[in-house]
Amino acid sequence: MKKILFISSSNLSPNNYSGDTIRANNIIKVLRKKNIVDTISFGNKNIINKITNLDKQNINFIFKKYNFFLRILLSVQSLINLKPMQNGFFFSKSIKSLVNKNYKKYNTIICHLTRSSQYLPTNFSGTKVLEMTDLMSNNYAQTKRHLKLYNPFYYLYLIESFLISRYEKYCFNKFDKIILVSKKDILLNSKFNKKKLKFIINGIDINKKKFNFNKNNNKIIFIGNIDYLPNKDACLYFAKKILPRLNMLHPNLELHIVGKISFFNKLSFIFCKNVRLLGKINKLDNVIKNTICGISNLRIATGIQNKILTYGSYGLPALCSLKSTQGLLSFKNNRHIITYKNNYEFINKLNLIKSSSKVANKISKNIYFKAKDMSWDKILKGYQALI
Numbered sequence: 001m002k003k004i005l006f007i008s009s010s011n012l013s014p015n016n017y018s019g020d021t022i023r024a025n026n027i028i029k030v031l032r033k034k035n036i037v038d039t040i041s042f043g044n045k046n047i048i049n050k051i052t053n054l055d056k057q058n059i060n061f062i063f064k065k066y067n068f069f070l071r072i073l074l075s076v077q078s079l080i081n082l083k084p085m086q087n088g089f090f091f092s093k094s095i096k097s098l099v100n101k102n103y104k105k106y107n108t109i110i111c112h113l114t115r116s117s118q119y120l121p122t123n124f125s126g127t128k129v130l131e132m133t134d135l136m137s138n139n140y141a142q143t144k145r146h147l148k149l150y151n152p153f154y155y156l157y158l159i160e161s162f163l164i165s166r167y168e169k170y171c172f173n174k175f176d177k178i179i180l181v182s183k184k185d186i187l188l189n190s191k192f193n194k195k196k197l198k199f200i201i202n203g204i205d206i207n208k209k210k211f212n213f214n215k216n217n218n219k220i221i222f223i224g225n226i227d228y229l230p231n232k233d234a235c236l237y238f239a240k241k242i243l244p245r246l247n248m249l250h251p252n253l254e255l256h257i258v259g260k261i262s263f264f265n266k267l268s269f270i271f272c273k274n275v276r277l278l279g280k281i282n283k284l285d286n287v288i289k290n291t292i293c294g295i296s297n298l299r300i301a302t303g304i305q306n307k308i309l310t311y312g313s314y315g316l317p318a319l320c321s322l323k324s325t326q327g328l329l330s331f332k333n334n335r336h337i338i339t340y341k342n343n344y345e346f347i348n349k350l351n352l353i354k355s356s357s358k359v360a361n362k363i364s365k366n367i368y369f370k371a372k373d374m375s376w377d378k379i380l381k382g383y384q385a386l387i
Contacts, residue, residue, distance in 0.1 A: 001035055002387060003105060007119050008041040008112035009090035018225045018260070019306035020133060023181075023202055024112050026376040027131065030383060038106075040095055040119075084163045085156075086136075090115045108387040114164070117171050127387055130175040134182070134303035137165035142300045143229055172196060177386055181303045182327035198386060201327070202304045203379035204371050209315035210288040211364045213357045218252045219291040220350070221316075223284075223307040226261040226277075230300035232268070238297055239272040242343055246350065247274060258287060284314065292354045293317040293338075297346070298324040308337065312371030317353050317363040319346065336367045 006028055010021050024041075031037050071089045078088030099119045103109065108127040111117045117130055140161035147154040172178060179198050222238070224231035235257055246253050254274045258281050269275050281287060294311035296318060304327035311318040318337045325331060325339060333339045338353065340346040353360045 002107040004031060004035050004037045004108045004110060004387060005099070005103065005106040006031075006037055006039045006110045006112065007095070007099065007116050008039065009092075009116045010041060010112065012039065012041040018228070019202065019304075020113060022306060023133065024131070026203065027110075027112075027380060027383060030377065030380040031387070034384060035387070040098065041112075042090075042092075079159070079163075082163065084115065084167050085160055086115045086164070087118050087167070091118065095119055110387075111175075114168060114171055117174065120174065127177070128175045129177045129179065129386055130171055131179050132168075132171070133180065135168065135180070136302075137161050137168055139230070139300065139302045140164060142302070146233065146300060179386070198382070200382055201374075201379060202306055202309060203374050203376035204306075204309040204313045206372055206375060207284075207313045209364075209368050210285055211291070211315040211317065211360075212289075213360045213364070214290070215355060215357075217290045217292045217354065218250070219254055219256050219287075221256045221258060221287060221291055221294050222297075223258045223294065223310055225259050226257060226265055230298050231259070232265060233300060234296075234298045235275075236268060236272075237299065238295065239269060239275050242297075242346055243272075243274060245343070245347055249347075249351070250354070253292075256287060256291075258284065284310075288314050288316060291316060293319045293350065293360075296320040296324040301326065303327045309371060309374065312336070312367040312374075315364045315368035317360050318367060319350055319353065331367075331370065334363075336363070336370045338363060 006024075008024050010018070010024060012021055012024055012028075028037055028039060074088035074091050075085040076088070078091070079085050096119055100121055103121045103124050106126060108129060109120060109124055110129045110131055111120055112131045112133075114130070114132055114136055120128060140157050144154060144157040144161060147157065176196065177198055178196050179200055181199070181201050183199050222231075222235055224234075226232050226235060235255070239255060243253070243255055254276055256276045256278055257269075258278045260280055261277055266277055269277060278287065294307065294316045296305050296308050296311075298305065298321055301321075301324045305320075305324045308318050308320060308324070308328060308331070320337050320339050322339055322341060325337065328337075331337050338349050340349050353363070
């Protein structure tokens, strides 16, 4: 039985609904079936026994998040050293010290997300795996293109995308194996050693099919961490540019947003009519009731959007931008999902899903059976061979 150290700079709390956290928890769960897996992550010590259904016999080191202003200071310091600011923002001296003290006990070290690679000991002789998931440099480059030149964040994203791109290249030389969810982004880059790459897409926990067509359904749902800029951008754009047009046809139509959202981001929606901010919800069964469809209208996207898989796990029709489906190449338009190219198409296709039981039920049935073939156990089978 191998000993694996899984290092994550994310909060692996089961109440954290970000796609990265869901993926990390399922990787740990699958690897624990045949290995001893110790985890180091940010989070709350009080939830240690709840995380990913871990066996109590295994050791888990959980660290609370530290002072926000210290994070900002470390981000600036990282920038001065020409390293990604997120490396500083997610740096913990305690984690670094603990890894350096214990790394010789392990056969394999898995670093979850690029920013966690800073904790890999230089002289570790075992198998080194980077669960990169997505290319953050591509994500930041896309984000920059959606910001105005007078916006100071434009220049932060400009600098950060350059620093992350350079750091990703460094990581490809540092690790034995790199895991990504989608091939599309990597095909655009010639700087990587393709022999080290392994593509393992995201999976899903299958739920009971909950969608029921009714012409009186009046909810559209969006699932995602709204503190993550691409999700916030998608929701605000929909609330301001599309929903008012839809309300001219359907006055009772509402957007229900499920996921983490800070107080300051809530203020961004204060003048948006017919928008409900539901926050974190453990079970979506009641949210699905009276829902027309789930949307993935992202304008900034890389990899696979877990929200689409979540909609599928409940048999909920998904209306998606082309950008947000680029990681789901096996999902066929008008069969498993419905895609749109512009606001006009979005409105027309949503009206079609709302009014046609034939269309809505066909998509509901097909996306549900498609999701069933993407359970985490099936998707992550290849992980065992990597270690």
